[in-house]
Amino acid sequence: MAAGEDVLWDAADKGMRTVPRLRRMAVAACCLGFFGLVMWAESDVRWAVSAAVAYLLVEIAYGAWDRRRLVEARIVPGEAGGGARLRLRRAGGRITDHDPRQVTRVLVVHDNVDGSARLRLRVRGRPLFFGRPGRPPALTTWRRTCPQADVGDRSARWGMPGIPD
Template sequence: MPVGEDLLWGAADHTMRRVPRLRRMAVVACCLGFFALVLWAESDVRWAASAAVAYVLAESAYWLWDRRRLVEARLVPDGAGVGAVLRLRRAGGRTTEHDPGEVVRVLVVHDNVDGSAKLRLHLRKRRLCFGRPGRPPVLTAWRRVCPGADVGDRHARWGMPGIPD
């Protein structure tokens, strides 16, 4: 039976978001420079330099983590055209192909606020893949593609903002 390309997961945003990240870093640098020059002109300003370094390190760590997040999961035919492989595309542009039997667990976490969902995909050898927010997928497609995997969903563990529980 020939296999067509089936989209199992698609994120709402596939870009690396470089411009907002650079804009955010420039605003933080300007604010720290303003505080250092205006408010404490005669005092020690090492705190501003250390805060800027800590912020750049935190932003860089988040950027590295965000590059590895999934933006797309597709079921595509393998090279021979007989079976199918699971093609995972990451935000940084890297694409990997896995056997659907490598999938151990598929968890879809539904957001309580905007109706989006996040994907958590567990592969063999303790590899965990996080997906960017997107539309909730159809779980029957994941159950059909990965019959040996634990496929499920849950709601986020926080309540809606502004509404008392």
């Protein structure tokens, strides 16, 4: 496989999930509006308005966090004969290139339920990168690409509900 074709991380879902988020917000607004109308004559309605505002703030915060999650990491050849670069693509569409020697930690967290995995990537001088769920990658490729990184994996810290561990 050529250096430009090495995919280190590939998420199962690469979209922005806009339609489910809008559907969720519409259902919550309808329910809160209905409860507000029912309770309008008998009591104070401020709880419905404050619940709607709190839900909207949580949804905005989750959307901002979800846009920063990694959906793809690949190794690409550097410009002008330089070394290979680590190209990270986020769910919001932003693409950044990093030096693989600057990666300090790669952690793959395996899900106990469906066999998928999540990526946690730490690059020196940058905040922690979180990856969307995807197929577990080969750790040997990460070790070869990022020789100075602490590469490891672990199982998730929770089990299936109702199943004794």
